[in-house]
Amino acid sequence: xxxxQGEQNKSRIVKIDSVESWDYYVSQANSQGCPIVVHFTASWxxxxxxxxxxxxxxxxxxSDVLFLTVDVxxxxxxxxxxxxxxxxxFLLMREGAVVDKLVGANPEEIKKRIDGFVQSIRxxxx
Numbered sequence: 001x002x003x004x005q006g007e008q009n010k011s012r013i014v015k016i017d018s019v020e021s022w023d024y025y026v027s028q029a030n031s032q033g034c035p036i037v038v039h040f041t042a043s044w045x046x047x048x049x050x051x052x053x054x055x056x057x058x059x060x061x062x063s064d065v066l067f068l069t070v071d072v073x074x075x076x077x078x079x080x081x082x083x084x085x086x087x088x089x090f091l092l093m094r095e096g097a098v099v100d101k102l103v104g105a106n107p108e109e110i111k112k113r114i115d116g117f118v119q120s121i122r123x124x125x126x
Contacts, residue, residue, distance in 0.1 A: 047105035
């Protein structure tokens with residue numbers, strides 16, 4: 001059982017570790033018309049840590065969305081550039097612009113927002 005679980009849990013979330021990696025992934029996603037969901041987190045913030053499995057689950061559910069995670073202590077410049085002041089903060093982005101922002105650990109609300117976000121994009125593309 002344990003072996004299977006390890007293979008299943010290959011993360012689809014990209015961990016941002018620098019301003020350069022942020023710029024790279026955001027510009028790649030923009031050029032491909034790929035929506036982005038970002039989780040701004042901190043290792044010391046328990047609500048953020050509690051949202052990690054929820055974020056993993058969402059990343060597995062939406063294969064056509066780029067999921068990024070940013071530790072605000074590791075990449076302060078990105079957090080300040082995106083005006084993140086509390087953890088966890090979730091940003092939903094399209095074409096380089098933030099289209100929605102959710103502050104706080106609310107699994108049901110983030111699922112609902114991402115679902116609505118993805119639906120609106122599918123309609124937008126079609």
